[in-house]
Amino acid sequence: MTASTLISYISLALGLQFLLVLAYALLRRRSLAPLPATAAKLPSLQPGAWSGLRAFRVARRVYEDAAQTQCSFYLEPVDGLALADYRPGQFLTFSLQPGAQAGAAARTVTRCYSLSDSPQPQQYRVTIKRVAAPAVPPGLPAGVASNYFHEHVRAGDTLQLRAPSGHFYLDTDSLTPVVLVAGGIGITPMLSMLRWCLQKQPQRVVHLYYGVRNSAEQAYKAELEEMAASLPPICLHVVYSKPLAQDRQGVDFQHRGHVDLALLQSTLARGEQQFYVCGPSAMMENLVPGLAQWGVASKDIHFEAFGPATVRLSPDASLPVAGDAQALPVAVTFRRSGRTLNWQGHQSSLLDFAEAHGIPVESGCRSGGCGSCVASVVSGAVDYASAPDFDLAPGQCLLCVGKPREALVLDL
Ligand SMILES: Cc1cc2nc3c(=O)[nH]c(=O)nc-3n(C[C@H](O)[C@H](O)[C@H](O)COP(=O)(O)OP(=O)(O)OC[C@H]3O[C@@H](n4cnc5c(N)ncnc54)[C@H](O)[C@@H]3O)c2cc1C
Known part of the structure; x- marks a missing residue:
């Protein structure tokens, strides 16, 4: 073998090694992809959190009660990359299209479900209770998302999830009983x-x-x-x-x-x-x-609370919350809809207010947790009875738990 052939082999080997290292680094980067600047600051998100939606496959489903009203779904990432960590007590947010099953127009439904296992390396687990149609008053429908899970979501199906989040979690640094x-x-x-x-x-x-x-x-x-x-x-x-x-x-x-x-x-x-x-x-x-x-x-x-919050931890809960005390009416402008409406304080939130006036807004938990109804504030300010569970970036507000403090312009 000549010296030049030997040098060629060494260069080829070094080149291949470099490509392998690069490919590994890129894979690692995808699994721990840095979040956008706003999301990276969010304290409820844990290492490995992704932004937006990520596809998960249902690995299996297991009923957890004799009456078969509560079913666990084990979820594995379709991309095969690392899971985001989470704190015990946090939840996942699902973006579902239950109507697509029946061939109807696919409306997106957003729902939160708590992680029901301690963090595992390979999979997440949520446990979903089927919400039946109430007997009283008659005529109300059965729960959309929970019945979709129970009736249609099977092993092998793919679901779209946001990263684990939420501020209700165990203090893992303490040994207090x-x-x-x-x-x-x-x-x-x-x-x-x-x-x-x-x-x-x-x-x-x-x-x-x-x-x-x-x-x-x-x-x-x-x-x-x-x-x-x-x-x-x-x-x-x-x-x-x-x-x-x-x-x-x-x-x-x-x-x-x-x-x-x-x-x-x-x-x-x-x-x-x-x-x-x-x-x-x-x-x-x-x-x-x-x-x-x-x-x-x-x-x-x-x-x-697994729904619109009903309790507040404040000895002064009977006092008016911020947003109730301002001089009414308050002008609220939905800029993209081209509407300016007067907030009279009748609705419990900006989300209810928008919906009551036919302004379409995506919503999920309606309790400040999932972030589906985040909107950008162009001018003015929004008040909350208590700090929302969802971490807001500067310039954003949560419509489902927010009320206008003053004249408000929203990018909606
Ligand atoms: C942080 C968080 C964590 C959660 N974790 C879990 C969990 O671990 N497991 C779990 O099972 N759930 C959990 N939930 C609740 C879950 O997100 C859903 O709210 C629940 O599954 C019901 O959703 P659904 O689409 O089935 O019901 P929906 O369709 O939202 O209906 C809910 C109820 O409203 C009634 N309703 C519907 N339309 C009307 C109407 N027009 N007028 C009056 N009433 C009406 C329905 O009859 C039903 O009783 C959690 C919620 C939050 C916020």
């Missing part, structure tokens, strides 16, 4: 917190209060009972309001009735504790202010 309080499907973020504690902080004391009607509706029954029996045990308080004939107190459930302040006071020795609460509005309205009255500091009361 934690009291998780769930009602119905509000168990999902609690299960994520619970599993995380068992794996990462086995010395931390964890109480779980979980209220459902009976064993048919209890999700994760075997899993919870196993956790209560394992070491270290969790302090499990399952509460049935309408036990079935076969449900045994002390075996299937610990308490009869509802999860309320009276139950906590009679079963929990108060000390330094962090409370996390998620459940139906009746439970939240009792517990969240109740805990504050019981002497729990507001920094130790964390709560999330």
Whole structure:
């Protein structure tokens, strides 16, 4: 072999090595792609968060209750790249087109679902409760997204997701005993917190209060009972309001009735504790202010509503919130729609106000969490009764929980 041939081989080998390193670096970059400047600052997003939508495949689905009203969906990224991290308690936002299934015009529906497992390297899990049509009042439809999931979403299907986000998450830096309080499907973020504690902080004391009607509706029954029996045990308080004939107190459930302040006071020795609460509005309205009255500091009361927020953690909740106190009417201009309308304070939010006047706005959770109704403020200012869950970039507002503070021009 001549010297020049040898040099050619070495150059070729070095070139190939360089290409391999470059390809690896590019792949890594895609998996941890830097977010746009605004999103990169958002504190609720975790390492690896992507911006916009990302395709996930349903790996499998599993019913979690005997009545088959709560179904878990395991999701894996179609691109095969790394998942974004998340904090136990955070949620995913789904962009769905349920109508496409029936061949109807595909309206986009945005919904949030809490991650119901502790962070796993390969997949996310959400658990979705089917929302049936209410018997009273008659005529109202069944839930669009939850029924779409239950009836149509199967293993192998692809769904579009925003990165995990949300401000309702476990304080993972603390070893303070934690009291998780769930009602119905509000168990999902609690299960994520619970599993995380068992794996990462086995010395931390964890109480779980979980209220459902009976064993048919209890999700994760075997899993919870196993956790209560394992070491270290969790302090499990399952509460049935309408036990079935076969449900045994002390075996299937610990308490009869509802999860309320009276139950906590009679079963929990108060000390330094962090409370996390998620459940139906009746439970939240009792517990969240109740805990504050019981002497729990507001920094130790964390709560999330799975719908329009009904409770506020403020001793002054009866006082008018910002945005109620301004001189009415206030002019609100929807610039792209070419409409200027008078805000009279009748609607609870700018989203309701826009919809009442036929101005189309995309919306999702309607509670300040998912960011679907973000709008750019051209001039003026927007007030919120409490800080929205969604991290807003400068110059943006959230219509579903915002009210105009003054004359407002929106880029809508
Ligand atoms: C942060 C967050 C996390 C969440 N996590 C979970 C979770 O882990 N699991 C879970 O199951 N859910 C969760 N949710 C709730 C979830 O996002 C959806 O709200 C829920 O699945 C219902 O959506 P849907 O489309 O099925 O019902 P929708 O179609 O939104 O209907 C909801 C209700 O409104 C009624 N309704 C519909 N139209 C009208 C009308 N015109 N007038 C009056 N009433 C009407 C329906 O009958 C139904 O009872 C979460 C929500 C948030 C905000």
